[in-house]
């Protein structure tokens with residue numbers, strides 16, 4: 001494994017540091033203070049578009065030869081994500097763009113679907129969002145248990161159900177909704193459907209209250225006899241029509257795990273720096289118990305970082321990384337939580353006052369253990385893989 005960071009990645013990390021300090025940290029603190037996601041018309045989002053953020057990775061049906069696809073390593077992306085999360089993890093998710101469902105559309109969508117749903121993200125004229133809606137009040141970790149259903153209606157579908165904790169749902173141009181077309185087939189009966197904003201029957205949007213990561217919305221909504229055409233089924237009419245189901249959704253989560261791990265590492269690094277600052281400002285560095293906490297955080301951060309970089313490095317080598325991806329996700333989130341907890345102890349009574357960044361980080365890191373498969377679920381998947389059972 002190569003430990004040096006190439007010049008291009010180093011430059012991108014430095015840019016991320018500058019952007020994080022200037023834009024991410026203040027925007028994240030503002031949302032946390034207001035206990036509400038940044039509104040759609042917040043100037044932060046306009047500046048994102050001006051900087052060229054919020055775009056799709058898709059190159060268009062006829063990519064101009066002058067715009068070759070950038071060849072970037074997973075390790076490079078992961079290190080940049082770590083740096084951005086250092087400044088504010090919630091803001092990463094608040095940024096406009098095709099987000100979580102983009103990978104599903106890229107891998108399983110037809111050309112028409114890519115054009116229709118990713119096309120507007122090629123050069124967005126305004127901040128645009130999309131979201132992936134899997135979780136339901138009764139189906140989180142056990143995603144195979146979801147009950148939102150799609151029933152045939154002529155050549156289209158009628159969708160009914162309820163979703164919760166869906167990132168950016170109320171501001172999305174379209175929602176990729178996971179539903180079952182045949183409950184008797186379990187996960188094999190699941191398909192994904194594009195539901196466009198404003199479709200009749202899509203509604204009841206309610207932004208959830210969260211303890212942390214308040215800068216982006218996590219939203220519940222309902223589908224009440226929502227009618228969509230056959231062409232709204234992911235992959236419909238294409239060679240992936242039968243393949244675009246539960247496995248596609250899970251692949252999206254698998255690919256994201258080392259990134260979530262790296263973001264947790266970035267947050268733990270932030271905790272470490274803030275803890276050292278606090279100890280220096282309050283003349284605590286001569287106390288053994290204080291240095292013990294700082295050493296504990298630093299050692300954990302390095303361990304988690306090694307694991308996330310290794311999972312990404314294996315992906316770059318086109319080698320299987322499924323166990324490492326789950327390990328890095330479980331470990332990164334656990335370490336971020338332990339680090340924030342250690343650092344909060346240093347603050348003493350100031351920690352309870354709720355106006356120190358360490359207290360915010362303490363609330364933010366919990367979600368890293370929950371999103372895209374909880375820590376317990378990762379451990380269960382690792383154990384099953386180790387003994388040769390299907391995941």
Ligand SMILES: Cc1cc2nc3c(=O)[nH]c(=O)nc-3n(C[C@H](O)[C@H](O)[C@H](O)COP(=O)(O)OP(=O)(O)OC[C@H]3O[C@@H](n4cnc5c(N)ncnc54)[C@H](O)[C@@H]3O)c2cc1C
Nearest residue numbers: 132133134135140141142165166167367370372374376377
């Ligand atoms: C900030 C945030 C953003 C999110 N964004 C999205 C999104 O954009 N799209 C989306 O679809 N979902 C999203 N989610 C939902 C997320 O994927 C679920 O919260 C997650 O899958 C856990 O499901 P649950 O909350 O229903 O918990 P449950 O599945 O009810 O689990 C509760 C507890 O039991 C444990 N547990 C469950 N099963 C087992 C088991 N077999 N063995 C051991 N322990 C177990 C879990 O680890 C957890 O600690 C988001 C959640 C949060 C907090």
